[in-house]
Amino acid sequence: GQSLEQPSEVTAVEGAIVQINCTYQTSGFYGLSWYQQHDGGAPTFLSYNALDGLEETGRFSSFLSRSDSYGYLLLQELQMKDSASYFCAVSRGSFQKLVFGTGTRLLVSP
Amino acid sequence: NAGVTQTPKFQVLKTGQSMTLQCAQDMNHEYMSWYRQDPGMGLRLIHYSVGAGITDQGEVPNGYNVSRSTTEDFPLRLLSAAPSQTSVYFCASSYSRTSSYNSPLHFGNGTRLTVT
Numbered sequence: 001g002q003s004l005e006q007p008s009e010v011t012a013v014e015g016a017i018v019q020i021n022c023t024y025q026t027s028g029f030y031g032l033s034w035y036q037q038h039d040g041g042a043p044t045f046l047s048y049n050a051l052d053g054l055e056e057t058g059r060f061s062s063f064l065s066r067s068d069s070y071g072y073l074l075l076q077e078l079q080m081k082d083s084a085s086y087f088c089a090v091s092r093g094s095f096q097k098l099v100f101g102t103g104t105r106l107l108v109s110p
Numbered sequence: 111n112a113g114v115t116q117t118p119k120f121q122v123l124k125t126g127q128s129m130t131l132q133c134a135q136d137m138n139h140e141y142m143s144w145y146r147q148d149p150g151m152g153l154r155l156i157h158y159s160v161g162a163g164i165t166d167q168g169e170v171p172n173g174y175n176v177s178r179s180t181t182e183d184f185p186l187r188l189l190s191a192a193p194s195q196t197s198v199y200f201c202a203s204s205y206s207r208t209s210s211y212n213s214p215l216h217f218g219n220g221t222r223l224t225v226t
Contacts, residue, residue, distance in 0.1 A: 004152075033214070042200060043153070045214030087152060096141050096204055097168065098215065100152040 004101035006088055011107045012078050020073045020104045022088035030091035032064050032071045033098065038084045047073065083108045112136055116201050116218035123191040123225045131186040131221050133201030141204045142184040144176065146197040153200065159184055191225045198222050
């Protein structure tokens, strides 16, 4: 089977840096994605890693270590609008069969 | 360009009733899928389609049917609603069959379904 583990909640203050970890166990691994979801909204794509290393997109970066079955999402210069849930998702097989983690709720305070 | 459109936004059903959740995309995306989201459970894949006329099961397909007669539409049918199907349902599409940086999933705004 497959499973993904990520912390249920993380808190931080505006301007800080926060890291959300994700460990996974799955067969047929293709890549690790990150999605953001505000309360009552739809998930939106943030980042994707197929190979080991760091991908940077503005204030957000994502890291993957395939040998450790581990990745993280790094959010810098936190803003209040970053308060949301963040999901890691594993791509399995040759099709877009994403398996999502249970999500990390990020609370950013002033 | 509307993206992924889901209707209805809210629905209440009685146990045993059937209904169809609609999903349409105007991005000419090849891949479409349905997820359900329950508190503390993340998103779970119900069914997916890699193109018109092709569908397959995801993690939690029981109690649901899908069809893909056109590239644009991917309706989800609940055959006989049960309280366990109370959930938020998201339809998603992507350009490519394979996940990549250039082919993320685009989600609709969801249908909030309550079965009493």
